[in-house]
Amino acid sequence: EPEVTQTPSHQVTQMGQEVILRCVPISNHLYFYWYRQILGQKVEFLVSFYNNEISEKSEIFDDQFSVERPDGSNFTLKIRSTKLEDSAMYFCASSLGQTSNQPQHFGDGTRLSIL
Amino acid sequence: GQQVMQIPQYQHVQEGEDFTTYCNSSTTLSNIQWYKQRPGGHPVFLIQLVKSGEVKKQKRLTFQFGEAKKNSSLHITATQTTDVGTYFCAGPWNTGNQFYFGTGTSLTVIP
Numbered sequence: 146e147p148e149v150t151q152t153p154s155h156q157v158t159q160m161g162q163e164v165i166l167r168c169v170p171i172s173n174h175l176y177f178y179w180y181r182q183i184l185g186q187k188v189e190f191l192v193s194f195y196n197n198e199i200s201e202k203s204e205i206f207d208d209q210f211s212v213e214r215p216d217g218s219n220f221t222l223k224i225r226s227t228k229l230e231d232s233a234m235y236f237c238a239s240s241l242g243q244t245s246n247q248p249q250h251f252g253d254g255t256r257l258s259i260l
Numbered sequence: 261g262q263q264v265m266q267i268p269q270y271q272h273v274q275e276g277e278d279f280t281t282y283c284n285s286s287t288t289l290s291n292i293q294w295y296k297q298r299p300g301g302h303p304v305f306l307i308q309l310v311k312s313g314e315v316k317k318q319k320r321l322t323f324q325f326g327e328a329k330k331n332s333s334l335h336i337t338a339t340q341t342t343d344v345g346t347y348f349c350a351g352p353w354n355t356g357n358q359f360y361f362g363t364g365t366s367l368t369v370i371p
Contacts, residue, residue: 187348187361188297188303188350188361189361190360193358201358203358236302243352246308249303249305250305251303252302253302254302
């Protein structure tokens, strides 16, 4: 069964540095998402992406964050000038259609640790 | 903003006992989805409910969507150790491309 892949599995970064988290969504999926999960807490929506542009973003997704689909397969999340509170598990997900009628498939996540 | 609350937050059951988690949204949802996250894992889609009052079953799991489409429940009959994990309800918000997860219910099954 096709799956969403994320790299790296664990990223350790100094506070203030930039990080790029990478995702390869399922190949025929059209909608892509990033979520964040602080340890022991709920999964929080960050952003959805469709047709090469952001379709929705949450209050968490401020100017510090950006997403990009640089080629036909990768989907990246960039965090500029990381803060301690950015430490979390970041999940990428993709779906065939809108979340209103399609399940999302999640990757294994990238654990981001900010020192 | 959108809030999706689940109760209980934690539940410990003896293997073989039943388990139920309840999900309540602050707004009406066009549909509700349920996900399971094993410890250290990622959310895995279980099911989607769309119609008011809809009930769906998957083996020992029964899912229900409320008449007002603001609440939902997941019931597991005769829990097994493989049921361990956190169960999240989730629903689309606004145009449908913003998605809110509930606070989750963490299930521990004691053998």
